[in-house]
Amino acid sequence: MMNFDYHNPTHIVFGRERLHELDRLIPENAKVLVLFGGGSVRRNGTLEKVLAGLGKRDVIEFGGIEPNPRFNTLMKAVDVVGKENIDFLLAVGGGSVMDGTKFIAAAAHYPGNPEDLLKHGFAPLPIESAVPLATVATLPATGSEMNMGAVISHKSGKLPVMSPLLYPQFSVLDPTLTFSLPPVQVANGVVDAFVHVLEQYVTYPVEAKVQDRMAEGILKTLIECGPVTLAEPENYDARANLMWSATSALNGYIGVGVPQDWSTHMIGHELTDLFGMDHAQSLAIVQPSLWKIRKDKKRGKLLQYAERVWDILEGTDDERIDQAISMTRSFFESLGVKTRLSQYRIEQADIAKVINALENHGMTALSETGDMDLAISNQILQDAYA
């Protein structure tokens, strides 16, 4: 096991009918900016419950944060924070709204040029304070409700933003608020959470037994509850298990003391940025092909994954790994998420654009050991085409 630090101060408020507790959770005199996306939270009644929970506080609404939230949109909210003397941000939505709110929290207190906040990659931002923030998570997927990271889109790139000051103070996770999600978003959420676990688990073995078992436990839970959630949208337990799986997948706990990869995400970000596909769709395309090309590098953990997650016990090492890759692909497809680039109306020649973008963004030494160059990324994408 590698040395690690773990410190996650977010308070999770999980379960049915918890929105009225906002009144207790947010300082009484706070002036609150409530942030949301395209308006589904208004249509399905969640926003109304949130506003009721906020009681008599002075509240301003800021809607319209788009999927893969853009710097220019978020800067409009930063202006509102300044002009209106906002002192608490409440994100109501999925990963994009939560991520966007984190950026707003950092930018609103930042004395320099906010664009500079996008230049730090996975290093902590050089900030000394941020607007206190919390979330009402309405989409189980990204784990943003219990971590300190965000991904912001700006010009031609998706850029990470990290700071311990950006942990939500609390996150309300009410599975019933997810009952009305469109199936495509549920499926995307399952794939996103699944790949979050894989990026921290399918690397190389370091004798981190607790972390491995927990990662496998989340994967098995997603395999069980993903299809049930799609088939029975109002099955509370399936929703609750999906929601807690997604949070547990990326709140840092399974990632302590182990190597991490994240190359599927880095390639996936370019696919989303260039071709507009959903984040989870991009992951479902890259992950199986990455494993095929990187089979030798990840051999030990792929064999463990095959045995413990998919109960594959028969065949040679290569056969078991191939079967695990194939079952992963089938799982994504069974949820309705396609796993081939060609299925998204992309030409094979367009792969060169992805490689070019990876190069421009400095993504030339990916993987858990930094050995994945553009030639390997190209092999993966060629394999992922059809």
Added chain:
Amino acid sequence: MMNFDYHNPTHIVFGRERLHELDRLIPENAKVLVLFGGGSVRRNGTLEKVLAGLGKRDVIEFGGIEPNPRFNTLMKAVDVVGKENIDFLLAVGGGSVMDGTKFIAAAAHYPGNPEDLLKHGFAPLPIESAVPLATVATLPATGSEMNMGAVISHKSGKLPVMSPLLYPQFSVLDPTLTFSLPPVQVANGVVDAFVHVLEQYVTYPVEAKVQDRMAEGILKTLIECGPVTLAEPENYDARANLMWSATSALNGYIGVGVPQDWSTHMIGHELTDLFGMDHAQSLAIVQPSLWKIRKDKKRGKLLQYAERVWDILEGTDDERIDQAISMTRSFFESLGVKTRLSQYRIEQADIAKVINALENHGMTALSETGDMDLAISNQILQDAYA
């Protein structure tokens, strides 16, 4: 899954050679009381490293906190805190030192009679502040390094003390500091952590799939790394997995959204108090017999435990459960922890004293549903005798 809140602000500092970071972790101007037990930390060099890590700070030592720490001992430290204007407590030791330090932190700021702090059971203490505290954990067992609870001995009882103000600010977990532990303490730690998981896991099913898988993962890890640790005291990975298992067993994460039992602990506390046996020894005696007597109540989870933790797939339901109970008992005994009351030079007639103590302490409605009366506790202890 049941509704839950989870909020654990302790910063974990895990791995080799971390003690020099104390200098960064504790406020520069803090006057620190370093608390420890019988002196093994002085003999094995840990205390020296701690003092070096504290740099030029004003430090006072307080040794002699006994196993199952006693109110009267701890009050001497409370006096020191007041007289010396201590503003940071650093526990260096196992569960008893950490628990004792938590009580001292609460009592030193409490304006009333400190004895009253022992009257609140599992409810949060009515305190508004506590001395900031941190730990250097030298014994993987109780999880006290990452939770808000303590158990204090006073007069004829072991009494719980709980408060969110008692989470350690940080805990240093360096597995190498545990290399010199006597085997009996290692074995006790494995049993203690194992039963902590069981008290949260073997209750009744509530479709909490992530929590169940994580609980099973910790149990399987303890089964793997317990014997290795005893056989190879300087095996770093075994020590690290044991340490992180023990912390993960009782930091609240596997216990969210599920019913909890704790009756094995409540009966075990009386055995320790009356007969002086180690905490883990008392648990190893009670747990198998409790399951035998309560087989029907815990049937669903016992079957799941048999299948997933011990890979027991053959036989009738009752046979599989009996085999799981038997394998649990054998596991404890394989570590050198005896599982029968008669093996601790206790007369069968002494069981009446235990029942009497349970009655005096109000432990007449134990279990995950509160249905376990003194008659059932008596059945369990009679079964546990020989």
